[in-house]
Amino acid sequence: MHENLLAYIKQHATSPLTSDEEALIVTAFQPKKLRKKQYFLEEGNVCKYVGFIVKGAMRQYSVDDKGVEHIVQLYIENYWASDRESAVMLTPSKYYIDAWEATELLIATVADMLDLIERVPSFGQMTRLMDQRSFIVSQRRLNSTISNTAEKRYEEFADNHPQFIQRFPQHLIASFLGITKETLSRIRKQAIK
Amino acid sequence: MHENLLAYIKQHATSPLTSDEEALIVTAFQPKKLRKKQYFLEEGNVCKYVGFIVKGAMRQYSVDDKGVEHIVQLYIENYWASDRESAVMLTPSKYYIDAWEATELLIATVADMLDLIERVPSFGQMTRLMDQRSFIVSQRRLNSTISNTAEKRYEEFADNHPQFIQRFPQHLIASFLGITKETLSRIRKQAIK
DNA sequence: CAAAAGCGTTGATATTTATCAACGCTTTTT
DNA sequence: AAAAAGCGTTGATAAATATCAACGCTTTTG
Numbered sequence: 250m251h252e253n254l255l256a257y258i259k260q261h262a263t264s265p266l267t268s269d270e271e272a273l274i275v276t277a278f279q280p281k282k283l284r285k286k287q288y289f290l291e292e293g294n295v296c297k298y299v300g301f302i303v304k305g306a307m308r309q310y311s312v313d314d315k316g317v318e319h320i321v322q323l324y325i326e327n328y329w330a331s332d333r334e335s336a337v338m339l340t341p342s343k344y345y346i347d348a349w350e351a352t353e354l355l356i357a358t359v360a361d362m363l364d365l366i367e368r369v370p371s372f373g374q375m376t377r378l379m380d381q382r383s384f385i386v387s388q389r390r391l392n393s394t395i396s397n398t399a400e401k402r403y404e405e406f407a408d409n410h411p412q413f414i415q416r417f418p419q420h421l422i423a424s425f426l427g428i429t430k431e432t433l434s435r436i437r438k439q440a441i442k
Numbered sequence: 443m444h445e446n447l448l449a450y451i452k453q454h455a456t457s458p459l460t461s462d463e464e465a466l467i468v469t470a471f472q473p474k475k476l477r478k479k480q481y482f483l484e485e486g487n488v489c490k491y492v493g494f495i496v497k498g499a500m501r502q503y504s505v506d507d508k509g510v511e512h513i514v515q516l517y518i519e520n521y522w523a524s525d526r527e528s529a530v531m532l533t534p535s536k537y538y539i540d541a542w543e544a545t546e547l548l549i550a551t552v553a554d555m556l557d558l559i560e561r562v563p564s565f566g567q568m569t570r571l572m573d574q575r576s577f578i579v580s581q582r583r584l585n586s587t588i589s590n591t592a593e594k595r596y597e598e599f600a601d602n603h604p605q606f607i608q609r610f611p612q613h614l615i616a617s618f619l620g621i622t623k624e625t626l627s628r629i630r631k632q633a634i635k
Numbered sequence: 636c637a638a639a640a641g642c643g644t645t646g647a648t649a650t651t652t653a654t655c656a657a658c659g660c661t662t663t664t665t
Numbered sequence: 666a667a668a669a670a671g672c673g674t675t676g677a678t679a680a681a682t683a684t685c686a687a688c689g690c691t692t693t694t695g
């Protein structure tokens with residue numbers, strides 16, 4: 250169960266893990282299964298866990314006054330699911346996170362994460378990289394959103410994240426891109442020509 | 443000159459700095475002055491420096507095929523200016539960063555930053571917080587962009603960042619929000635009523 | 636197996652936002 | 666002091682995108 254996580258950490262750190270360190274990590278991360286549509290986090294709650302996705306697919310979204318969902322993140326295998334804002338600031342989350350497919354996670358509390366960062370240098374390195382990469386991805390997406398038309402945004406997304414296109418239905422992709430499902434449908438129709 | 447930086451670090455770390463540590467930091471950060479409009483980074487170059495703004499205001503933006511600028515970041519005192527994507531991945535930057543006002547910076551090379559992170563625990567803590575906070579801010583902005591109309595986005599921005607509204611002209615704010623200056627002008631006109 | 640829910644599509648129309656051009660005012664440059 | 670550049674605004678119009686409603690097809694659920 251923990252192999253994927255350990256492999257992921259090794260991949261994102263410069264030095265190998267000692268067996269003591271591996272033990273610390275394995276202890277901190279508990280397996281958790283989510284059925285389809287089951288919540289990992291609900292709006293209003295403080296995000297207490299961080300989940301590493303071993304198998305499955307999840308989404309993070311806000312719901313506006315009109316009840317419309319806005320997808321802020323999509324997650325698949327080897328992604329970290331959590332609301333960092335809530336977890337770091339200890340504030341009630343503005344988001345829901347739920348399982349799109351049946352999902353297997355390894356979850357740790359935020360406190361355990363902090364502990365591991367202190368005690369396992371490779372783990373600290375990995376989370377630092379993760380933070381930086383998250384920011385970079387987010388910045389790119391922001392730049393794309395403020396600079397490009399819906400069509401270009403979709404093209405870019407499809408080019409850079411073919412896995413997501415295959416894995417999630419079109420209306421979620423549309424929401425992720427900040428457009429309606431109808432508009433995305435028309436954009437795709439255009440693009441075929 | 444370095445007082446602001448040292449104060450900033452202390453503020454974002456749990457333990458105080460030893461005088462040895464302070465010396466390391468002071469050595470790593472060189473003062474640098476930029477005149478209005480002077481570049482800190484140009485598109486196509488790898489971002490080699492990170493700058494802490496002691497006094498002044500800067501902006502980071504991309505330029506599209508039509509020559510239109512799209513503001514991705516605005517910076518004022520106590521902000522860190524750099525293209526993290528380029529600095530971390532060592533890839534040519536897609537952005538320009540320049541001084542909007544005459545600006546005084548403390549700059550360090552990316553290599554020196556990494557060195558400080560290793561050698562000064564408080565510095566490592568500070569950069570970790572900085573990374574997390576950057577991501578959170580970016581995520582919030584993204585959510586606002588995909589969920590809200592231009593009008594709400596402006597309201598939110600004006601509420602949360604009054605300093606920026608006062609400091610930068612309207613057409614930069616518009617670009618930052620991903621709308622044209624004309625649209626922002628009309629939104630503001632509406633809002634007055 | 637029947638019913639319901641989910642998904643993508645299309646058409647008609649409304650709304651939002653961009654584009655282009657022009658103007659007055661202020662600030663900066665020469 | 667004159668000229669130029671920067672800034673915000675307005676009007677007219679065009680383009681992008683949203684909204685609402687309906688439909689067929691597939692998948693899921695009872």
